[in-house]
Amino acid sequence: MFDLSNEQFTRYARHIIIEEFGFEGQKKLLNSRVLIVGAGGLGSPVIYYLAAAGVGTIGIVENDFVDLSNLQRQILHDSYSIGEKKVEVAKRKVKALNPDVEVIAYDTYLDKTNVLDIIKDYDVVVDCTDNFPTRFLLNDACYFVGKPLVHGAVLRFEGQVSVFLPSDENPCYRCIYSEPPSGPTVTCREAGVLGAVVGVIGSLQAVETIKLITGVGQPLIGKLLVYDALYQDFSVFNVKKDSDCPLCGRKLIKSLDDVDYSNGCSLK
Secondary structure, three states: OOOOOHHHHHHOHHHHOOOOOHHHHHHHHHOOEEEEEOOOOOHHHHHHHHHHHOOOEEEEEOOOEOOHHHHHOOOOOOHHHOOOEHHHHHHHHHHHHOOOOEEEEEOOOOOOOOHHHHHOOOOEEEEOOOOHHHHHHHHHHHHHHOOOEEEEEEEEOEEEEEEEOOOOOOOOHHHHOOOOOOOOOOOHHHHOEOHHHHHHHHHHHHHHHHHHHHOOOOOOEOEEEEEEOOOOEEEEEEOOOOOOOOOOOOOOOOOHHHEEOOOOOEEO
16 A cells, blocks of 8 residues: 555545545555456446546456547547557557556457456456457456456447446346347447447446445445436346356356357357
8 A cells, every 4th residue: 555645635636535435445446456348438438437536557458449430439539549449549548647547458359268367467347348248258257256347238328237246145247148139139330329328337337346446335236227318217126146047056157168158158
């Protein structure tokens, strides 16, 4: 642990004066390590807010390039960064926002050959991806190494957030979705998404991450928050551990090699 400099005290003053948060909460953030998978729509607000909050080390996994069609919702990027690697743009923007933050860029596609090695040194993993195979991969990997996973997903006018903390009592992502939907899945590319909805969900993921790190409040563990922008409705549903879950219930999945993530994300 360390003391805050005068500059840091000024930067984080609005955190420090919160009674439940205070000096100790800010030091926990500065000593924390968070891995964010995806630097697009959800990743943009998560990266910005965690960097502004003073998370000491932020890892960013992303291997895509900035495209004009991204700019409607991916606020980390701009017209001048079209054609650049998203992870490099993200690193540059974070350092400009907050020099306190160390950024580790992973310009790679996450798969079962590298995921365990990448996530092992982080305190919290934030899923800002847009596809089911990577969501299941992150869920399973975090379960095996005991890392909290902050989940977020969006489509059209809706979004959802949850926190999965591996334990004998808590549910995992597979307790909600045992496997990806059968048949072709609709993505934001086909169905669209309201850009501001992505901002809402990403901001909530950032809040949940900060709560996990500092111990302030009650994270969405065992709960699924669903947001409907059309009716401005937030609903929170209790999620119970599924005794038949192949991962955390029946424990049929004993390693990542037991799953075919390219074909249904189920047991081989």
